[in-house]
Amino acid sequence: MSEAQRIITPRGHQDGIILAKLDEVLSLARSHSQWYLQFGLACCAIEMMATAASRYDLDRFGAMPRATPRQADLIFVSGTVTLKMAEKIKVLWEQMPAPKYAIAMGSCAISGGPYSRHGYSVLKGVDLIIPVDVYVPGCPPRPEALLEGLVLLAEKVKKEKLLSQKFSKKRGGAEK
Protein backbone atom coordinates (compact mmCIF):
# COMPACT_ATOMS: atom_id res chain seq x y z
CA MET A 1 0.00 0.00 0.00
CA SER A 2 1.46 3.30 -0.99
CA GLU A 3 1.77 6.20 1.40
CA ALA A 4 -1.05 8.00 -0.35
CA GLN A 5 -3.28 4.96 -0.18
CA ARG A 6 -2.63 4.58 3.52
CA ILE A 7 -3.57 8.14 4.30
CA ILE A 8 -6.40 8.67 1.92
CA THR A 9 -9.30 6.24 2.33
CA PRO A 10 -11.62 6.33 -0.62
CA ARG A 11 -15.22 6.21 0.48
CA GLY A 12 -17.92 6.22 -2.09
CA HIS A 13 -15.53 7.50 -4.66
CA GLN A 14 -18.19 7.49 -7.25
CA ASP A 15 -19.28 10.75 -5.75
CA GLY A 16 -15.70 11.90 -5.59
CA ILE A 17 -15.64 11.89 -1.80
CA ILE A 18 -12.54 10.88 0.10
CA LEU A 19 -11.89 10.91 3.80
CA ALA A 20 -8.52 11.65 5.33
CA LYS A 21 -6.86 13.46 8.16
CA LEU A 22 -6.07 16.97 6.96
CA ASP A 23 -2.80 17.02 8.83
CA GLU A 24 -1.55 13.90 7.08
CA VAL A 25 -2.70 15.05 3.68
CA LEU A 26 -1.03 18.38 4.14
CA SER A 27 2.24 16.88 5.24
CA LEU A 28 2.16 14.35 2.41
CA ALA A 29 1.59 17.11 -0.08
CA ARG A 30 4.29 19.30 1.43
CA SER A 31 6.83 16.52 1.47
CA HIS A 32 6.38 16.07 -2.27
CA SER A 33 6.49 19.74 -3.08
CA GLN A 34 9.57 21.28 -1.54
CA TRP A 35 10.38 24.45 -3.36
CA TYR A 36 13.89 25.51 -2.65
CA LEU A 37 15.57 28.86 -2.66
CA GLN A 38 18.41 28.97 -5.13
CA PHE A 39 21.42 29.72 -3.05
CA GLY A 40 24.77 28.69 -4.43
CA LEU A 41 27.83 29.93 -2.56
CA ALA A 42 30.94 28.13 -3.74
CA CYS A 43 32.12 24.93 -5.42
CA CYS A 44 29.24 22.95 -3.86
CA ALA A 45 26.83 25.09 -5.84
CA ILE A 46 28.08 23.43 -9.02
CA GLU A 47 26.95 20.06 -7.68
CA MET A 48 23.64 21.55 -6.62
CA MET A 49 23.16 22.87 -10.14
CA ALA A 50 24.02 19.44 -11.51
CA THR A 51 21.45 17.93 -9.15
CA ALA A 52 18.83 20.30 -10.42
CA ALA A 53 19.73 19.77 -14.08
CA SER A 54 18.45 17.04 -16.36
CA ARG A 55 20.75 14.16 -15.42
CA TYR A 56 19.78 14.03 -11.74
CA ASP A 57 16.54 15.91 -12.19
CA LEU A 58 15.65 17.22 -8.75
CA ASP A 59 12.27 18.28 -10.11
CA ARG A 60 10.99 14.70 -10.09
CA PHE A 61 10.91 14.92 -6.28
CA GLY A 62 8.75 18.00 -6.52
CA ALA A 63 11.60 20.32 -5.68
CA MET A 64 11.42 23.41 -7.82
CA PRO A 65 13.97 26.21 -7.70
CA ARG A 66 12.62 29.58 -6.61
CA ALA A 67 14.38 32.87 -7.06
CA THR A 68 12.79 34.50 -4.04
CA PRO A 69 12.65 33.46 -0.39
CA ARG A 70 8.97 34.38 -0.22
CA GLN A 71 8.07 31.34 -2.30
CA ALA A 72 10.54 28.92 -0.82
CA ASP A 73 9.99 26.12 1.70
CA LEU A 74 13.59 25.11 1.84
CA ILE A 75 17.06 26.53 1.50
CA PHE A 76 20.09 24.57 0.32
CA VAL A 77 23.08 26.29 1.82
CA SER A 78 25.53 24.94 -0.70
CA GLY A 79 29.04 26.10 -0.07
CA THR A 80 31.32 28.29 1.96
CA VAL A 81 29.47 30.69 4.22
CA THR A 82 31.62 33.77 4.62
CA LEU A 83 30.82 36.06 7.50
CA LYS A 84 29.87 38.77 5.04
CA MET A 85 27.37 36.44 3.38
CA ALA A 86 26.15 34.96 6.66
CA GLU A 87 24.23 38.11 7.47
CA LYS A 88 22.48 37.91 4.11
CA ILE A 89 21.59 34.26 4.66
CA LYS A 90 19.99 35.19 7.93
CA VAL A 91 17.89 37.85 6.22
CA LEU A 92 16.84 35.44 3.47
CA TRP A 93 15.97 32.81 6.06
CA GLU A 94 13.82 35.25 7.95
CA GLN A 95 12.05 36.21 4.74
CA MET A 96 11.01 32.63 4.09
CA PRO A 97 7.50 31.79 5.27
CA ALA A 98 7.18 29.04 7.88
CA PRO A 99 7.16 26.06 7.84
CA LYS A 100 10.67 26.22 6.46
CA TYR A 101 13.66 23.95 6.33
CA ALA A 102 17.38 24.16 5.74
CA ILE A 103 19.82 21.68 4.25
CA ALA A 104 23.51 22.29 4.89
CA MET A 105 25.33 20.96 1.87
CA GLY A 106 29.05 20.18 2.05
CA SER A 107 31.71 20.39 4.74
CA CYS A 108 31.87 24.16 4.49
CA ALA A 109 28.25 24.73 5.36
CA ILE A 110 28.44 22.08 8.07
CA SER A 111 31.58 23.15 9.90
CA GLY A 112 33.66 25.53 7.83
CA GLY A 113 35.24 22.57 5.99
CA PRO A 114 38.75 23.30 4.74
CA TYR A 115 38.49 26.73 6.39
CA SER A 116 37.45 25.53 9.80
CA ARG A 117 40.80 26.26 11.44
CA HIS A 118 42.35 29.18 9.61
CA GLY A 119 39.51 30.70 7.67
CA TYR A 120 39.36 34.13 9.27
CA SER A 121 36.44 35.19 7.11
CA VAL A 122 34.42 31.98 7.13
CA LEU A 123 31.54 31.07 9.40
CA LYS A 124 32.26 27.70 11.00
CA GLY A 125 28.99 26.10 10.08
CA VAL A 126 25.72 27.65 8.98
CA ASP A 127 23.96 26.07 11.97
CA LEU A 128 25.48 28.85 14.06
CA ILE A 129 22.98 31.24 12.51
CA ILE A 130 20.02 29.21 11.21
CA PRO A 131 18.54 25.86 12.31
CA VAL A 132 19.63 23.05 9.98
CA ASP A 133 17.41 20.03 9.33
CA VAL A 134 19.63 17.81 7.22
CA TYR A 135 23.41 17.74 6.90
CA VAL A 136 24.80 16.42 3.64
CA PRO A 137 28.53 15.79 4.10
CA GLY A 138 31.11 15.77 1.35
CA CYS A 139 33.49 18.13 -0.35
CA PRO A 140 31.49 18.46 -2.48
CA PRO A 141 28.74 15.88 -1.94
CA ARG A 142 27.74 14.08 -5.10
CA PRO A 143 24.29 14.86 -6.53
CA GLU A 144 23.06 11.48 -5.27
CA ALA A 145 23.96 12.56 -1.75
CA LEU A 146 22.00 15.75 -2.08
CA LEU A 147 19.06 13.78 -3.43
CA GLU A 148 19.24 11.56 -0.39
CA GLY A 149 19.29 14.64 1.81
CA LEU A 150 16.12 15.85 0.16
CA VAL A 151 14.45 12.47 0.57
CA LEU A 152 15.44 12.42 4.26
CA LEU A 153 13.91 15.83 4.69
CA ALA A 154 10.76 14.64 2.94
CA GLU A 155 10.53 11.81 5.49
CA LYS A 156 10.79 14.33 8.28
CA VAL A 157 8.17 16.61 6.77
CA LYS A 158 5.81 13.68 6.23
CA LYS A 159 5.81 12.92 9.96
CA GLU A 160 4.98 16.47 10.99
CA LYS A 161 1.51 17.36 12.21
CA LEU A 162 1.35 21.06 11.59
CA LEU A 163 -2.27 21.75 12.47
CA SER A 164 -2.57 19.61 15.57
CA GLN A 165 0.88 20.25 17.00
CA LYS A 166 3.15 22.85 15.56
CA PHE A 167 0.79 25.73 14.97
CA SER A 168 -1.93 25.00 17.48
CA LYS A 169 -2.12 27.57 20.26
CA LYS A 170 -3.77 25.23 22.71
CA ARG A 171 -0.80 22.91 22.86
CA GLY A 172 1.62 25.76 23.14
CA GLY A 173 3.26 24.95 19.83
CA ALA A 174 5.18 27.78 18.28
CA GLU A 175 6.28 28.14 14.74
CA LYS A 176 9.67 26.81 14.03
Place this chain on the structure above:
Amino acid sequence: MNPKKLYELLKKRFGEAVISVDVENSIPPKYVIQPDKVHEISEFLKNTGDLEYDQLMCLTGQDLGNELSVVLNLFSTKHYSSITLEAKVAREHPELDSVSDLYATANWHEREAYDMLGVVFKGHPNMKRILLPDDWEGYPLRKDYKPADAWHGMPISKELSHKHN
Protein backbone atom coordinates in the same frame (compact mmCIF):
# COMPACT_ATOMS: atom_id res chain seq x y z
CA MET B 1 63.66 45.32 -25.39
CA ASN B 2 66.62 43.66 -23.78
CA PRO B 3 66.21 43.95 -19.98
CA LYS B 4 69.66 45.40 -19.41
CA LYS B 5 69.03 48.00 -22.07
CA LEU B 6 65.66 48.85 -20.60
CA TYR B 7 67.27 49.19 -17.20
CA GLU B 8 69.80 51.65 -18.57
CA LEU B 9 67.07 53.59 -20.33
CA LEU B 10 65.03 53.82 -17.13
CA LYS B 11 68.10 54.66 -15.10
CA LYS B 12 69.00 57.46 -17.47
CA ARG B 13 65.53 58.91 -17.24
CA PHE B 14 64.56 58.32 -13.63
CA GLY B 15 67.97 58.10 -11.94
CA GLU B 16 67.80 57.09 -8.29
CA ALA B 17 64.17 56.04 -8.57
CA VAL B 18 65.20 52.85 -10.39
CA ILE B 19 67.02 50.73 -7.84
CA SER B 20 67.89 47.44 -9.48
CA VAL B 21 66.99 44.86 -12.08
CA ASP B 22 66.91 41.12 -11.51
CA VAL B 23 67.20 39.03 -14.65
CA GLU B 24 68.65 35.79 -13.30
CA ASN B 25 66.15 34.95 -10.57
CA SER B 26 63.06 36.44 -12.01
CA ILE B 27 61.01 35.62 -15.06
CA PRO B 28 60.03 38.11 -16.40
CA PRO B 29 62.85 40.50 -15.32
CA LYS B 30 62.05 42.40 -12.16
CA TYR B 31 62.74 46.10 -11.74
CA VAL B 32 62.77 47.40 -8.20
CA ILE B 33 61.72 51.02 -8.11
CA GLN B 34 60.96 53.76 -5.60
CA PRO B 35 57.32 53.82 -4.54
CA ASP B 36 56.88 57.54 -5.20
CA LYS B 37 57.79 57.05 -8.87
CA VAL B 38 55.49 54.11 -9.66
CA HIS B 39 53.02 56.23 -11.55
CA GLU B 40 55.60 58.12 -13.59
CA ILE B 41 57.52 55.01 -14.53
CA SER B 42 54.37 53.11 -15.49
CA GLU B 43 53.25 56.02 -17.60
CA PHE B 44 56.61 56.10 -19.34
CA LEU B 45 56.52 52.35 -19.95
CA LYS B 46 53.02 52.56 -21.28
CA ASN B 47 53.38 55.53 -23.60
CA THR B 48 56.88 55.19 -25.00
CA GLY B 49 57.19 53.70 -28.47
CA ASP B 50 59.26 50.45 -28.56
CA LEU B 51 58.02 49.64 -25.03
CA GLU B 52 54.26 50.11 -25.00
CA TYR B 53 53.46 48.09 -21.90
CA ASP B 54 49.79 48.65 -22.42
CA GLN B 55 48.35 45.97 -20.17
CA LEU B 56 48.51 45.46 -16.42
CA MET B 57 48.17 41.73 -15.96
CA CYS B 58 48.22 41.73 -12.21
CA LEU B 59 48.92 43.94 -9.24
CA THR B 60 49.62 42.30 -5.90
CA GLY B 61 50.76 43.20 -2.45
CA GLN B 62 53.26 41.22 -0.42
CA ASP B 63 54.40 41.19 3.17
CA LEU B 64 58.18 40.91 3.18
CA GLY B 65 58.50 41.08 6.94
CA ASN B 66 60.20 44.42 7.49
CA GLU B 67 58.34 46.12 4.70
CA LEU B 68 55.44 45.66 2.35
CA SER B 69 55.79 45.60 -1.38
CA VAL B 70 53.58 46.05 -4.38
CA VAL B 71 54.26 44.09 -7.54
CA LEU B 72 53.01 45.08 -10.98
CA ASN B 73 53.09 42.68 -13.91
CA LEU B 74 53.05 44.60 -17.14
CA PHE B 75 52.59 43.21 -20.59
CA SER B 76 52.99 44.68 -24.03
CA THR B 77 50.44 43.29 -26.44
CA LYS B 78 52.34 44.87 -29.31
CA HIS B 79 55.80 43.53 -28.58
CA TYR B 80 54.71 40.44 -26.70
CA SER B 81 56.95 41.16 -23.77
CA SER B 82 56.36 41.28 -20.05
CA ILE B 83 58.14 42.86 -17.11
CA THR B 84 57.67 43.07 -13.38
CA LEU B 85 57.89 46.21 -11.30
CA GLU B 86 58.30 46.04 -7.55
CA ALA B 87 57.98 48.94 -5.14
CA LYS B 88 58.75 48.49 -1.47
CA VAL B 89 56.90 50.61 1.05
CA ALA B 90 57.36 51.11 4.76
CA ARG B 91 55.17 48.99 7.01
CA GLU B 92 54.14 51.90 9.16
CA HIS B 93 53.33 54.16 6.27
CA PRO B 94 52.42 52.05 3.22
CA GLU B 95 51.47 54.60 0.60
CA LEU B 96 52.07 54.95 -3.10
CA ASP B 97 50.44 56.42 -6.17
CA SER B 98 47.59 54.63 -7.83
CA VAL B 99 48.01 53.57 -11.44
CA SER B 100 44.27 53.09 -11.92
CA ASP B 101 44.11 56.06 -14.29
CA LEU B 102 46.61 54.30 -16.57
CA TYR B 103 45.34 50.76 -16.25
CA ALA B 104 41.68 50.05 -15.48
CA THR B 105 42.72 46.64 -14.12
CA ALA B 106 44.46 48.38 -11.26
CA ASN B 107 41.19 49.62 -9.78
CA TRP B 108 40.09 46.35 -8.21
CA HIS B 109 43.61 44.95 -7.76
CA GLU B 110 44.67 47.97 -5.73
CA ARG B 111 41.57 47.66 -3.61
CA GLU B 112 42.47 44.04 -2.96
CA ALA B 113 46.00 44.98 -1.93
CA TYR B 114 44.46 47.55 0.40
CA ASP B 115 41.96 45.02 1.75
CA MET B 116 44.53 42.31 2.46
CA LEU B 117 47.63 44.31 3.38
CA GLY B 118 46.56 47.86 4.06
CA VAL B 119 48.57 49.46 1.26
CA VAL B 120 46.99 52.82 0.47
CA PHE B 121 46.97 53.96 -3.16
CA LYS B 122 46.85 57.72 -3.45
CA GLY B 123 44.58 59.02 -6.18
CA HIS B 124 42.48 55.87 -6.41
CA PRO B 125 38.86 56.82 -7.17
CA ASN B 126 37.36 54.43 -4.60
CA MET B 127 39.91 53.33 -2.04
CA LYS B 128 37.94 50.95 0.16
CA ARG B 129 37.79 47.24 0.93
CA ILE B 130 36.73 44.95 -1.88
CA LEU B 131 36.32 41.46 -0.40
CA LEU B 132 36.00 41.81 3.34
CA PRO B 133 33.19 43.77 4.97
CA ASP B 134 33.75 47.52 5.18
CA ASP B 135 33.96 47.51 8.96
CA TRP B 136 36.54 44.71 9.16
CA GLU B 137 39.51 45.37 11.41
CA GLY B 138 43.06 44.58 10.41
CA TYR B 139 44.70 43.31 7.25
CA PRO B 140 44.60 39.51 7.09
CA LEU B 141 47.56 38.84 4.78
CA ARG B 142 49.99 40.67 7.01
CA LYS B 143 52.17 38.11 8.73
CA ASP B 144 51.40 39.48 12.17
CA TYR B 145 47.62 39.45 11.69
CA LYS B 146 45.57 37.98 14.51
CA PRO B 147 41.93 37.35 13.75
CA ALA B 148 39.36 38.79 16.12
CA ASP B 149 37.21 36.50 18.24
CA ALA B 150 33.99 37.45 16.54
CA TRP B 151 32.47 39.66 13.90
CA HIS B 152 28.95 41.00 14.40
CA GLY B 153 28.36 38.36 17.04
CA MET B 154 29.51 35.45 14.89
CA PRO B 155 32.49 33.54 16.27
CA ILE B 156 35.66 33.40 14.17
CA SER B 157 38.68 31.89 15.82
CA LYS B 158 37.13 30.69 19.03
CA GLU B 159 37.36 26.96 19.54
CA LEU B 160 33.93 25.72 18.64
CA SER B 161 34.13 22.90 21.14
CA HIS B 162 30.49 21.95 20.82
CA LYS B 163 31.10 21.30 17.16
CA HIS B 164 34.53 19.75 16.98
CA ASN B 165 34.20 17.25 19.80
